Amino acid sequence: MQFIDLGAQQRRIRQKIEKNILAVLDHGRYIMGPEIGELEQRLADYAGVRHVLGCSSGTDALLMALMAHDVGPGDAVFTTPFTFIATAEVIRLLGATPVFAEIDPATFNLDPASLEKTIVALKTNAPETSPLPGGVRVSDLTPRGIIAVDLFGLPADYSAIGEIARKHGLFVIEDAAQSFGAESGGRRAGAMADIACTSFFPAKPLGCYGDGGALFTDNDALVEKMASIRVHGKGIHKYDNARIGINGRLDAIQAAILLAKLDIFPDEIERRQGIARRYSERLSAIAGLTPPSVPDGYTSAWAQYSVLAADEEHRAALQARLKSADVPTAIYYPKPLHMQTAFADLGYRAGDFPVSEDFARRIFSLPMHPYLEEADQIRITDILAGA
Structure with missing residues (x-):
């Protein structure tokens, strides 16, 4: 996959x-x-x-x-x-x-x-x-x-x-x-x-x-x-x-x-909407997992479909479970910019941006592209549910 x-x-x-x-x-x-x-x-x-x-x-x-x-x-x-x-x-x-x-x-x-x-x-x-x-x-x-x-x-x-x-x-x-x-x-x-x-x-x-x-x-x-x-x-x-x-x-x-x-971009954007809807419908019932939300009046391009685990250990366990089934995942972004060495001279400290820091420990992304098959989505969400 x-x-x-x-x-x-x-x-x-x-x-x-x-x-x-x-x-x-x-x-x-x-x-x-x-x-x-x-x-x-x-x-x-x-x-x-x-x-x-x-x-x-x-x-x-x-x-x-x-x-x-x-x-x-x-x-x-x-x-x-x-x-x-x-x-x-x-x-x-x-x-x-x-x-x-x-x-x-x-x-x-x-x-x-x-x-x-x-x-x-x-x-x-x-x-x-x-x-x-x-x-x-x-x-x-x-x-x-x-x-x-x-x-x-x-x-x-x-x-x-x-x-x-x-x-x-x-x-x-x-x-x-x-x-x-x-x-x-x-x-x-x-x-x-x-x-x-x-x-x-x-x-x-x-x-x-x-x-x-x-x-x-x-x-x-x-x-x-x-x-x-x-x-x-x-x-x-x-x-x-x-x-x-x-x-x-x-x-x-x-x-x-x-x-x-x-030439095919509008169709691909529409396909992404359907794939995101299917993910959200199936993942919303899984305890400890938070799907992304889209406010009223907005449409996402769904460059990534990123979810929040309950904590860092929960994320690691879910990613390991998916990896064992040959399902790739990614983490965007594991370290907020204010904690990066490149910006150390700015003088920010851990705790300055608690939401960003918390999400960096919990977030991970699932496969997302216009050609993702429904059967593959079902398999991914079943794995996450422990089925």
């Missing part, structure tokens, strides 16, 4: 993938070929935004979004500690400081109440009301923005987060690396913030066969700036550098693969 079955998907569209790749080989425009523009337009149409820029990875998309906002040393960017390191890594790469806020226990996403409490604590020099990096003083950092993560495919609460951002004069970046295809309040992932960033890593709901990503925005000035940043800060031509940038381009061959996958 596959945790994510890319082979089944490829068999479905192999001829289209090969045709698209052959077209790239025939025209030979491997860098910024016509597939890039076609993909960007189709992604923009799907997400309901004016502009999309393909780029080299989800990480580079986040980096470019921060660079477009001129983030640098002395700036504070608020985010979640319960996510992949890339979200906070890009903040540090620019010399800025990630400031963490707690997650909502119902959704695993950034908790708006904790977010505002943390922002106020930083602005009023009251760290005793909310964990701040290294007992930071108000004079040390300037609050600049928020990166909200759509964890496991479920959009964060952008209505509440956006209101907080406007109140405090902050920008919002949507980290939609796991949520492309999800919806909330009539909007699709990619259209919920000033800039949204997604990843086309192969395991994502929409993935290529290497690294890739994209940026989404309705802001004309921001997209112009990010287009420059994507090609070494390009000005009017490639040897005119208007600013510092990166090599952030998406390969034409990866765009060709994504175009083939986009």
Whole structure:
């Protein structure tokens, strides 16, 4: 059994993938070929935004979004500690400081109440009301923005987060690396913030066969700036550098693969809904196991189907039981970012984010992809139930 079955998907569209790749080989425009523009337009149409820029990875998309906002040393960017390191890594790469806020226990996403409490604590020099990096003083950092993560495919609460951002004069970046295809309040992932960033890593709901990503925005000035940043800060031509940038381009061959996958993407998202419903129906009756929840008005892209065990020992026992039956599992994420060695200099301590720390000890993910058979789901849930 596959945790994510890319082979089944490829068999479905192999001829289209090969045709698209052959077209790239025939025209030979491997860098910024016509597939890039076609993909960007189709992604923009799907997400309901004016502009999309393909780029080299989800990480580079986040980096470019921060660079477009001129983030640098002395700036504070608020985010979640319960996510992949890339979200906070890009903040540090620019010399800025990630400031963490707690997650909502119902959704695993950034908790708006904790977010505002943390922002106020930083602005009023009251760290005793909310964990701040290294007992930071108000004079040390300037609050600049928020990166909200759509964890496991479920959009964060952008209505509440956006209101907080406007109140405090902050920008919002949507980290939609796991949520492309999800919806909330009539909007699709990619259209919920000033800039949204997604990843086309192969395991994502929409993935290529290497690294890739994209940026989404309705802001004309921001997209112009990010287009420059994507090609070494390009000005009017490639040897005119208007600013510092990166090599952030998406390969034409990866765009060709994504175009083939986009043809079946809506169907795959719908299949994920049915698979998630079946899991939740069967797992809800198992004592000590908590299935994920989706708030009213939201649709998850179900990048992962993650459950909570009763405790760390219970998780280990369930994973061992599944492994003995050749059922793969994964843990996202075993150590919150505020506990990572890479961020040790920030001065956070164990206990600063109890929900994130508790969930890191209890969470694990089950096989999830559009081609998961019902019989396999029944077998997985029977194993978890001890049947």
